[in-house]
Amino acid sequence: MKTLMSFIKKEFLEQVRTSKIIILFIIFVILGIMNPAVAKLTPALMKYMSEELAQSGITINEVTITALDSWVQFYKNIPMGLLVFILIESSILTREYQSGTLILSLTKGFERYKVIIAKTVVLCILWTVLYFMCFGITYGYNAYFWDNSVAHNLVFSVMCYYIFGLWIISLMILFSVMSNANTIVLAETGLVVFLLYLLSMIKKVKEVSPTTLMDGTSLVYGLSKAKEYNIPLAVAILTLAACLCGSIPIFNKKQL
Amino acid sequence: MDMLKISNLHKHFGTKEVLKGVNLTIPEHSIYGFIGKNGAGKTTTMKTILGILKADEGEIIVNGKKAEYGETATNRFIGYLPDVPEFYSFMTPKEYLRFCGEITGMKKADIESNSKRLLDMVGLGSEKHRIKGFSRGMKQRLGIAQALLNSPKLLICDEPTSALDPVGRKEILDILLNVKDQTTVLFSTHILSDVERICTDIAFLKDGVVSTQGKLSDIKTKYRSDEYLFEMAEEADVRRLLERFKNIKQTGNNQLIFNEKEGSVFEVLSFITDNRIPLVKMERVEPTLESLFLEVVES
Numbered sequence: 145m146k147t148l149m150s151f152i153k154k155e156f157l158e159q160v161r162t163s164k165i166i167i168l169f170i171i172f173v174i175l176g177i178m179n180p181a182v183a184k185l186t187p188a189l190m191k192y193m194s195e196e197l198a199q200s201g202i203t204i205n206e207v208t209i210t211a212l213d214s215w216v217q218f219y220k221n222i223p224m225g226l227l228v229f230i231l232i233e234s235s236i237l238t239r240e241y242q243s244g245t246l247i248l249s250l251t252k253g254f255e256r257y258k259v260i261i262a263k264t265v266v267l268c269i270l271w272t273v274l275y276f277m278c279f280g281i282t283y284g285y286n287a288y289f290w291d292n293s294v295a296h297n298l299v300f301s302v303m304c305y306y307i308f309g310l311w312i313i314s315l316m317i318l319f320s321v322m323s324n325a326n327t328i329v330l331a332e333t334g335l336v337v338f339l340l341y342l343l344s345m346i347k348k349v350k351e352v353s354p355t356t357l358m359d360g361t362s363l364v365y366g367l368s369k370a371k372e373y374n375i376p377l378a379v380a381i382l383t384l385a386a387c388l389c390g391s392i393p394i395f396n397k398k399q400l
Numbered sequence: 401m402d403m404l405k406i407s408n409l410h411k412h413f414g415t416k417e418v419l420k421g422v423n424l425t426i427p428e429h430s431i432y433g434f435i436g437k438n439g440a441g442k443t444t445t446m447k448t449i450l451g452i453l454k455a456d457e458g459e460i461i462v463n464g465k466k467a468e469y470g471e472t473a474t475n476r477f478i479g480y481l482p483d484v485p486e487f488y489s490f491m492t493p494k495e496y497l498r499f500c501g502e503i504t505g506m507k508k509a510d511i512e513s514n515s516k517r518l519l520d521m522v523g524l525g526s527e528k529h530r531i532k533g534f535s536r537g538m539k540q541r542l543g544i545a546q547a548l549l550n551s552p553k554l555l556i557c558d559e560p561t562s563a564l565d566p567v568g569r570k571e572i573l574d575i576l577l578n579v580k581d582q583t584t585v586l587f588s589t590h591i592l593s594d595v596e597r598i599c600t601d602i603a604f605l606k607d608g609v610v611s612t613q614g615k616l617s618d619i620k621t622k623y624r625s626d627e628y629l630f631e632m633a634e635e636a637d638v639r640r641l642l643e644r645f646k647n648i649k650q651t652g653n654n655q656l657i658f659n660e661k662e663g664s665v666f667e668v669l670s671f672i673t674d675n676r677i678p679l680v681k682m683e684r685v686e687p688t689l690e691s692l693f694l695e696v697v698e699s
């Protein structure tokens with residue numbers, strides 16, 4: 145356990161010294177502020193536009209902004225955060241294969257499975273902190289400007305997207321132990337999400353696919369019921385566990 | 401007791417059979433020189449011992465325990481210096497050694513004292529910079545330090561002196577000599593003078609098998625040629641000897657080589673005494689490792 149902690153400590157030191165953490169931190173803060181800011185600016189923007197449109201004969205009614213608009217922005221923008229997170233962190237294992245730095249740790253008797261656990265834990269901690277920080281910022285501004293209680297299933301929808309992020313992390317880990325290049329890890333992760341997203345046009349697939357968890361907008365509007373997300377949640381958690389459990393034996397047999 | 405025992409080790413890459421049944425036994429407290437041409441399979445053998453490469457066939461016993469591919473249990477006895485060691489470049493040497501100590505479960509106090517001692521020993525004691533900008537020689541020095549950190553029973557070094565300047569080479573060889581009492585050393589090299597200087601045992605790897613192994617002195621005796629070298633004072637005497645003995649060869653200025661396979665050396669000696677020929681030098685020719693290498697590996 146102590147040896148595992150030392151490896152995790154090393155991972156965080158790397159995240160800090162290679163400036164990964166600071167970049168992610170800044171991006172997630174910006175996203176958190178942007179959601180209420182965009183919502184807040186919408187009426188002004190609309191007013192400006194309507195004056196121009198009025199000249200061409202179109203009239204726009206006065207819009208009223210609520211916290212809901214800010215939450216819609218949140219679900220529009222958080223995929224950007226997740227994407228940056230994936231781009232920056234997808235090399236967490238592959239860069240160690242390519243540089244050969246793992247060899248010395250493993251030839252000292254450090255167990256292989258602990259490498260996987262350490263990397264997974266680090267990614268999960270990072271995602272948890274960054275995601276809820278972004279959520280917290282948006283929540284705070286929303287509470288200050290408007291009233292968060294208009295959003296339906298707010299906590300549930302936020303948890304759904306959080307679990308979706310963890311699911312992506314488990315995919316990245318699995319693809320990282322199966323290939324040596326981080327471009328392949330990126331391509332495979334992207335492909336899985338993209339395909340599932342496309343197939344979700346089919347209602348039967350949408351009812352089970354983890355990509356359904358991304359759709360927080362329908363939840364906060366109350367267009368979807370929370371229980372419709374139970375199966376995608378269960379599928380996500382099961383495949384997440386399977387990916388992580390599968391990664392360890394594959395990594396044990398991997399030639400480094 | 402044997403620290404390492406390799407039996408019938410096979411390994412191929414694609415269609416290329418690199419190891420074809422390597423057998424190697426390394427007794428405790430020896431310094432074992434592992435010699436072979438480029439591409440002979442030295443690095444491959446070492447990586448298999450460490451469980452980084454999967455053997456096709458064969459068994460490896462380290463300190464009485466079987467080594468398995470993908471498992472790292474037997475590596476606890478081993479310190480390893482790869483041919484091109486790679487470290488976390490964002491750390492300083494001191495931080496790296498602390499990390500190495502921590503992931504192997506060493507006590508804090510031991511880590512502190514060992515890493516300070518080792519860094520001083522390899523000449524990186526005052527290095528405060530991150531590993532990022534290190535030269536190859538500096539990395540090799542740090543490599544030795546990390547390999548010795550947890551006082552391993554078996555130290556495996558892959559060409560430990562290849563990137564070092566002459567002073568550095570001498571320092572590292574002295575370090576290897578010094579750890580002999582606590583550690584068994586296996587190291588591969590092309591530099592035969594290094595082997596001659598510190599090795600107690602050697603093994604030649606050729607065509608995928610160990611063709612010769614044993615005590616350096618035994619092997620030298622075995623391959624000792626029956627040649628004698630005479631150095632004469634006078635040019636005229638050289639000619640006299642050449643005329644009298646058909647099987648004497650001139651090798652240099654006033655130097656003659658006589659091979660005992662073709663007659664007794666005493667005949668030559670008695671000719672010299674009978675004719676009162678002045679001698680500068682007479683010696684039995686010792687085989688050099690170079691000649692051994694050529695004979696064993698190249699033939």
Ligand SMILES: Nc1ncnc2c1ncn2[C@@H]1O[C@H](COP(=O)(O)OP(=O)(O)OP(=O)(O)O)[C@@H](O)[C@H]1O
Pocket residue numbers: 413414418436437438439440441442443444445483
């Ligand atoms: N990962 C690999 N894939 C394919 N072939 C390999 C691989 N590793 C080694 N080989 C081949 O195995 C042979 C032995 O390589 P190895 O590195 O063990 O030689 P070596 O004795 O250490 O040589 P050197 O003295 O140059 O270090 C070489 O011919 C090499 O081409």
Ligand SMILES: [Mg+2]
Pocket residue numbers: 442443444483558
């Ligand atoms: Mg080699």
